[in-house]
Amino acid sequence: MSETRAFPLADVLSVTTPALLSRRGMEGLGELLNYMTGDDLKRWQFLRAADECAAALRAQHPFLADLHPPQGVDKPDLYAWLVEAERAHGGLVRVAxxxxxxHQEPIAELGDRIELAKLPTVEP
Structure with a gap:
């Protein structure tokens, strides 16, 4: 395995779950995604990067596949769940x-996203 770096579990869960749990918000998420991709991503590139990184994170740490925050709870309950997850699995996770x-040029990728958004939808 290549070199790894430790990241907060909250940042990792921000990639592997739908919840932004990073205590540093988008900054924490961006730092993890930039490290994993080796790129200097713009925010609109985070979604594509997160899709690819989530699978890699679950492969590196299988326990992440079953670690999901409760849905429909308020922030205090969500963060209480996070604290319990950190107690159970540790506050830091080594990531490769x-x-x-x-790599895609940021402006070209943004243009592609805009064009995809403009495509007409077809009802089944």
Missing amino acids: PLADWK
Whole structure:
């Protein structure tokens, strides 16, 4: 395995679950995604990076596959769940970078996203 770096479990869970749990918000999420991709991502690139990084994080740490925050709870309950998860699994997780990240120029990727959003939808 390549070199790894420790990241807060809250940052990792911000990638592997739908909840932004990082105590540093988008900054913490961005730092993890930049490390894993080896790229300097713009915020609109986070979604694509998170999709690819989530699978890699679950492969590196199988316990993440079953670790999901409760839905429909308020922030205090969500953070109470996070504290319990950190007690059970540790506050830091060692993360290896992706081996096959495909860099895209940020402006071109933004243009692609805008074009996809403009596509008409077809009802089944």
